[in-house]
Amino acid sequence: MPKLGMEEIRKEQVIKATENCIIEKGLSNISIKDIAAEAKLSTGIIYHYFKNKDDLLLQVLKEAFRKSHEQVMQTVEPIGDSVVKLKKHIEYIHAVPKDNPEFYAVLMSYLGEAQHNPKVKKIIALFFKNLRSYIVHYLSKNTSQAVGIQDRSRVELLAAMMIGLGLGIGIQWTIEPDFLNLEQLTVDFQDVLGGYFSRSPTADG
Amino acid sequence: MPKLGMEEIRKEQVIKATENCIIEKGLSNISIKDIAAEAKLSTGIIYHYFKNKDDLLLQVLKEAFRKSHEQVMQTVEPIGDSVVKLKKHIEYIHAVPKDNPEFYAVLMSYLGEAQHNPKVKKIIALFFKNLRSYIVHYLSKNTSQAVGIQDRSRVELLAAMMIGLGLGIGIQWTIEPDFLNLEQLTVDFQDVLGGYFSRSPTADG
Amino acid sequence: MPKLGMEEIRKEQVIKATENCIIEKGLSNISIKDIAAEAKLSTGIIYHYFKNKDDLLLQVLKEAFRKSHEQVMQTVEPIGDSVVKLKKHIEYIHAVPKDNPEFYAVLMSYLGEAQHNPKVKKIIALFFKNLRSYIVHYLSKNTSQAVGIQDRSRVELLAAMMIGLGLGIGIQWTIEPDFLNLEQLTVDFQDVLGGYFSRSPTADG
Amino acid sequence: MPKLGMEEIRKEQVIKATENCIIEKGLSNISIKDIAAEAKLSTGIIYHYFKNKDDLLLQVLKEAFRKSHEQVMQTVEPIGDSVVKLKKHIEYIHAVPKDNPEFYAVLMSYLGEAQHNPKVKKIIALFFKNLRSYIVHYLSKNTSQAVGIQDRSRVELLAAMMIGLGLGIGIQWTIEPDFLNLEQLTVDFQDVLGGYFSRSPTADG
DNA sequence: GATGAATGAGACTTCATTCAT
DNA sequence: CATGAATGAAGTCTCATTCAT
Numbered sequence A, B, C, D: 001m002p003k004l005g006m007e008e009i010r011k012e013q014v015i016k017a018t019e020n021c022i023i024e025k026g027l028s029n030i031s032i033k034d035i036a037a038e039a040k041l042s043t044g045i046i047y048h049y050f051k052n053k054d055d056l057l058l059q060v061l062k063e064a065f066r067k068s069h070e071q072v073m074q075t076v077e078p079i080g081d082s083v084v085k086l087k088k089h090i091e092y093i094h095a096v097p098k099d100n101p102e103f104y105a106v107l108m109s110y111l112g113e114a115q116h117n118p119k120v121k122k123i124i125a126l127f128f129k130n131l132r133s134y135i136v137h138y139l140s141k142n143t144s145q146a147v148g149i150q151d152r153s154r155v156e157l158l159a160a161m162m163i164g165l166g167l168g169i170g171i172q173w174t175i176e177p178d179f180l181n182l183e184q185l186t187v188d189f190q191d192v193l194g195g196y197f198s199r200s201p202t203a204d205g
Numbered sequence E: 001g002a003t004g005a006a007t008g009a010g011a012c013t014t015c016a017t018t019c020a021t
Numbered sequence F: 001c002a003t004g005a006a007t008g009a010a011g012t013c014t015c016a017t018t019c020a021t
Helices: A006-025 A032-039 A043-049 A053-075 A082-099 A101-114 A118-146 A152-175 A182-204 B007-025 B032-039 B043-049 B053-075 B082-099 B101-114 B118-146 B152-175 B182-204 C006-025 C032-039 C043-049 C053-075 C082-099 C101-114 C118-146 C152-175 C182-204 D007-025 D032-039 D043-049 D053-075 D082-099 D101-114 D118-146 D152-175 D182-204
Strands: none
Touching (some): A006 A043, A006 A053, A006 A101, A032 A043, A053 A082, A082 A101, A082 A118, A082 A152, A082 A182, A101 A118, A118 B152, A152 A182, A152 B118, A152 B152, A152 B182, A182 B152, B007 B032, B007 B043, B032 B043, B053 B082, B053 B118, B082 B101, B082 B152, B101 B118, B118 B152, B152 B182, C006 C032, C006 C101, C053 C118, C082 C101, C082 C118, C082 C152, C082 C182, C101 C118, C101 C152, C118 C152, C152 C182, C152 D118, C152 D152, C182 D182, D007 D053, D053 D101, D082 D118, D101 D118, D101 D152, D118 D152, D152 D182
């Protein structure tokens, strides 16, 4: 067994176990003992790798966001054309609740904490900010001109709306998966946005 | 101070105190002692009016949703014209994070619980469902024809999107209030929807 | 409603309710609220008639013993002949577990208390003492001579054994009613004692 | 002080402390804090070794019965001759209240619980059953023939009576130790049984 | 590094008792 | 007399954290 590099492996092992526990029992219902049992480790060792429980829970959130970002980079980023990229991104966002429910389980668990825990709030805020920035970035390249949005603040609003819709729909779907057809919604939304884009230039011209 | 006939007043007093505590300290960080202190009552009396802590927390959520529904009825319902109603409703929804941040504090606190607590899940699901139904109902009267949506499932999707966008934007705004201009977003969204509506009939005609 | 005499009626009502609760839930598992509910009274009124819970529980025990004594007086005392009386008394004692299980429920509940509560101990001790005295009394009249027991301490021992056997058998039967045939045991015991009596004089003669 | 391999020692330590508390304050008057203090341990560790208070109290009862059985095996079992064994057993049983008052303190404390706690009831029933079986077993070897009891159910009745008398006398003595002479009673009882045995064959012959 | 026994603060909850009505 | 709301002490149990091994 290698000793070097074990640190990261152990950390990952504990973080994964913690995520599993959160998914299974909820953020406020898990104990260090639960986590240790899930990770098949002793409670003591957890304190060797993490300062305390709060620190561990913070790492779990960070890791969830890191993996989510990674997926976007793999799925959306390779696409060259901005409009296709946008459509793909929308598709991706709306697929998350179904394809990666663990992400929503974690995100929704931490939303309540965010309001009273500055560190959690900061991490979540940064996640949203990065996501918006990414969208703004690829929309600003040339798409916005194509779709007639010259104003940068408009692009930012659009990004916020894209994420907001995805998030709000994802939460509704997580709470009650059967009530709506995610795929249809995605198509419709792409349609609405398409209308908005194609109409806007006309409005100016 | 009277002792009799206080049941409803006391319940309300305890629920309000609990909501305050949730807003101030977070759902998972409050104790019955905190609540009792906030309500200026003894811990024991809380168990006279509520079966246990879970029961109390459930009532708090229900009450938050009840008051929210009441506000919609006061603000949106009186309006006769469906399209105006829709615009007003959108405006109302997007104003909630700023005008009634307590509502978001409560809602976001319970989202994490919903995934592991069937009762919480049920209450939240019902809230969303009722809200969608309400929208569907007034849109189905004559608006949908005006805007060219004959398909009921489309109206439902629209309702889900309206709520989803409001929710997702509200969460982003709650986490980071300064990043976006809620009012501008509201106008933009009304604009997008307006375009969608006015365009759709043409698509059919 | 008569006001005079209500005191005794209320007391009796509360004592009976308490006994029911003890039988149903056990001495250490009942609250004043339980008792009040069973008696269909408020908790407050109980403190009008009894100094406190301990006082009430003491009255319950006393009342159980009083009723038990009353029954012996009705069943055994009328019999004139001492030996027949003795046999009847034995029969009665061994019938109690089956005919009056409430008595055993109460008695066994208080046995544990007796060791640490001087008042309970005193009441139980007095009950046993009176029962023994009663037996000694009627056995001393002429039976003991008939059965050849001149020694008073022997009669007292006999009384203690009679009660002891009844109590020990009663407890075993209460714990596991099906394991033994109370009636057969009664007959056998009467047989053993009969042999003892008829043999003893011979031993002397 | 070692930390590992202490499981059995700790359990025994806590059980002994609990028994002391029961003897000193009564089954229904002891708290986990009392027990922890008596055992010179923290309250938390008790829950490391026992599932909960009920579990601990059950173990205490089991342990008391186990030790009692052990004593019988040491005192009575080695004796070869069945009649001598019987007399020794009677002597032993009647000596328990005086020689091992802790046993009666524990047993009497749990009798009240037995009626509402199936687990307690089961343990006590098993104790009595085993004791009766043991007596029946050695009486059935050859004694019963010697004493003219061919009928097995009679032997079982005899065992029940032996235990019943011991129990009933033990309780009376525990409540009021001075009223009777345990030794004299033992001799008398042996005498009564002796007469029963020696007479029975004659009755048959 | 790794374990898990041990601690003790603090959470939830019950309940005997009081007292305003 | 009678009610039952109210109190607050005390009980059971959990759990983050430490530390001897």
